[in-house]
Amino acid sequence: MRPEDKPDGQKRSFVEEAxxxxxxxxxxGTLAELGYTGTSLARVAERVGISKGVISYHFAGKAELMEQIVERVYRDIAQFVLSRLEKEATATGALRETIRSVAEYMRDHRTQLLALGEVVTNLRTTPDGALRYxxxxNEPIYDAREALFRRGQQAGEFRPFDARVMSVTVQAAxxxxxAYWVTHPGHDLEAHAEELADLFEHATRSEDPGATANR
Known part of the structure; x- marks a missing residue:
């Protein structure tokens, strides 16, 4: 019986979670080094120093393991960014800090970014074969950022604009x-993020000169 198949209410042990x-x-680490096609359960097991059977006990297969990676990375990013947003009282400050903090997190977690890119661009669902991600x-991300834009508009910080379009545009940026940083590792990621923060502050801010902004 795999841990996921345990009766309702029975949690995994500390050892299983570890x-x-x-x-x-x-x-x-394997994904970042060998790419998606080069990553197999056997390769992952070899890297840990365990048998492939141990991995099969904890995960149904490669697809489930890949999904857990995406969940783990997104959860870690969200926790980091949200902890930075707690001190931001304005929507403008929250927008800038979101852009800055996600760049700061990824700067120190390049391996996670590489692995995430491999999974997102390669993992497919069955039987239709469509991309899993x-x-x-991104809809939950768009929803949260759209809510931020609407809050800023209601407070008079942001000008009128389509909040969903702006949300999608920020995420694309x-x-x-x-993607550019992965291709050009020497690129200044934090400076890039600062430029984006300036760009979207100017793109969203109210034309009212008395509107509050938080730089």
Missing amino acids: RRAQIIESAI GIAF LDDMF
């Missing part, structure tokens, strides 16, 4: 920033 985390970490996967 082993799953170790396997996920190994898979992230398409644009629709962030995705392209990271």
Whole structure:
């Protein structure tokens, strides 16, 4: 019986959780080094120093392991960014800090970014073969950022604009920033993020000169 198949209410033990985390970490490193096609359960097991059967006990297969990586990375990013947003009282400040903090996190977690890119661009669903993580996967991100824009508009910080369009545009800019950094590791990621923060502050701010902004 795999841990996921335990009766309702019965949680995984500390040892099981630690082993799953170790396997996920190994898979992230393997993906970053060998790419999606080069990453197999056997390769991940070899990296950890365990048998492939141990991985099969904790995960149904490669697809489930890949999904857990995406969940883990997104959760870690969200926790980091949200902790930075707690001190931001304005929507303008929150927008700028979101852009800055996600870049700061990825700067120190390049391996996670590489692994995430491999999974998102390669993992497909069955039986239709569509990408598992398409644009629709970003809907919760779009929703949260749209809510931020609407809050700023209601407070008079932001000018009238389509909040969904702006939300999608911000995310596309962030995705392209990271894609460029992966291709050009020497690129100044934090300076790029600062430029984006300036760009979107100017694009969204109210034309009212008395509106509050937080730089």
